[in-house]
Amino acid sequence: MQETDMQPKKVLITGVSQRQTNFDYTMRELGELARADNLEVVGDVRQNIDQANHATYFGKGKVQEIKERAVAEDADFILVNDELSPSQIRNLEKELGMSILDRTQLILEIFASRAKTKEAQLQVAIAEAKYQLPRLHPSENKLDQQGGGGSTNRGAGETQLELDRRLIEKRITKLKGELAKIDQQQLVQRRQRTKNAIPVVALVGYTNAGKSTTLNRILQRLNPDTPEKQVFEKDMLFATLDTSVREIILPNQQKFLLSDTVGFVTKLPHHLIQAFKSTLAEAANADLLIHVVDYSDPNYLDMMQTTQETLEALNIKDIPVIEAYNKADLKPDTRYPEVDGKQIVYSARDEVAIDALIALINKQLFEQYPTHDFLVPYTEGQAVSYLSDRANITKQSYEEDGTLIRAQINPDLLGPVKKFVQK
Ligand SMILES: Nc1nc2c(ncn2[C@@H]2O[C@H](COP(=O)(O)OP(=O)(O)OP(=O)(O)O)[C@@H](O)[C@H]2O)c(=O)[nH]1
Ligand SMILES: [Mg+2]
Known part of the structure; x- marks a missing residue:
């Protein structure tokens, strides 16, 4: 409109x-x-x-x-x-x-009015067709309306209804086929990323909580030379329908991928949740979720519960979560940034607060991994770059027989540098 x-x-x-x-x-x-x-x-x-x-x-x-x-x-x-x-x-x-x-x-x-990419359009079209299917009614089709009643006519109406139903079913199959092709491409991309083992962090939460703004501000803070990577943020419900993934490089050179996606709302239609499953696969495969909450909204607790229920409906569970209470600048008498375990009160509009969130992400990403000391001979330069790409280096010094590195690393990635671990 x-x-x-x-x-x-x-x-x-x-x-x-x-x-x-x-x-x-x-x-x-x-x-x-x-x-x-x-x-x-x-x-x-x-x-x-x-x-x-x-x-x-x-x-x-x-x-x-x-x-x-x-x-x-x-x-x-x-x-x-x-x-x-x-x-x-x-x-x-x-x-x-x-x-x-x-x-x-x-x-x-x-x-439907917000869907921009082919994938989002297909997902909405499938949900719409599934919603329509049980709602087809003989009196809505032309054959039934043209006739003046009578039993033969009812028969014709039912046939038309069957026809309409089959048409929609065919349409759903076709749309699903097109969507499957796109999903397949994304799966390949995701596999590639898994192989490179760059950790994935996904922003999830209620619509309008500030997920896209948070992604933009983190990007701006850490990778200021890529303004073209900013995503769409706006004060309206469902501003984002498509998943965007951005590579972020932390001050310690560690990389991670940050993904932004569709927000939730109470009573989000079941067919839509199902249709958006692949878009949300980014969150399902994440190493860490950031649950962004509009802390200034009096209903923030209800919104958090809705988000949790939607994540459960999508079978997204057992992933560590940072609870990120955003828009603290709009909540009177609220101090920010304040960090307590995996919770942070912040404002995406405040640089100091964004830095605190970045530090928390870094900590949570690597906290689960053991720390090792590596002694890498100077002839093995590629092992040092391997570590700086994948590990959280907390100390580095140059010794007589090589670079001494203290770092936290995912045990699955230890293989190629295991021989340099100091006993
Ligand atoms: N005052 C204030 N406004 C904020 C803050 N964070 C986000 N906003 C505003 O809140 C509105 C919604 O932000 P978005 O980032 O688009 O929200 P979203 O969670 O991505 O929303 P959807 O994509 O619709 O799910 C925008 O107008 C932002 O400028 C904040 O910390 N303080
Ligand atoms: Mg958004």
Whole structure:
């Protein structure tokens, strides 16, 4: 949708609490998502009941209230804070005489409008097709509408439905095939990196927490001569949909790869999570995760929980995590940078704080590895460069019979330099 020459469509946001403790928050977030899709929120109707109505999602009285409110506010359609069943959407639309957009469709729309690369576009298209599949309905297709009822007609409608279904299934297979090709290329790249054993650090977290900004500031601090490597950062939901990987060189010459990827949100549609699995493979294969949190947001704890649940749904586990509490500059009476174990309170906008985060990443990457003393003869220069590329060198001196190096190194990489380890 174009902001400039088109009036934004007006929507009424609606939801059923259903024992959700963070219901208020998810409703507010629904409003944010609507704005991210260029919609104007004209009102808010909620129902406090433990279970949604099976047929119409809202209870009867509430449906009436929504109808009146929508007319009064001149709403173009109704936005519902959940993924509705196909029949709930049909029944509600019939009773309200208005179109319904559910939370899943809204998120899919936002993703579709933001997807830039072929991979992201394919992933969104697959999720959209999977969402549509169970929602095909005989009355929506032309054959059924053209006929004037009668049993022969119903038969034709069903055939058309079968046809539509098969078409979408075929489309999904085709899209998946195209995606698999891209994934294959990336797998090769990842394998290559594993072979070179450059550690991978992945930024994960809620959308708008500051992941891309953190990547940009780390890059700027350590590799200032590569401004073209900066990624897109913006104050909007789902600014990033594609994974970007950047090589970072630490002051001790140690390299690591830092990857930035899509952010999470509550009730992220299941099909989208599945479709984005390959994009998030970067995080699944990381040596270290940086969980970036918008510490200035009053709901930061809910956001952290959502991130954890999404990571679990993606089967990303058993990877060490730095909890990075960002935007401390926006939180009154908060001192930063403050480091406590694997936690840091910082601001991506503050250089000193970024340096503290860099130091913490360095420490966490190598803390798990044992320290060795290596004595490398001066004739074995390549062993010194091998170590400076892969190990965390904490001390280096030039002795009579070679370079003495104290370093932490991944045991899997010790092989080629093992003979220089001092007993
Ligand atoms: N004041 C302040 N603003 C920040 C800080 N870090 C990030 N921001 C702002 O927060 C907004 C979102 O930042 P991004 O880096 O795009 O967030 P993200 O986590 O990559 O978001 P998605 O890509 O949407 O998942 C931008 O407007 C940033 O300038 C910070 O430490 N302080
Ligand atoms: Mg981003």
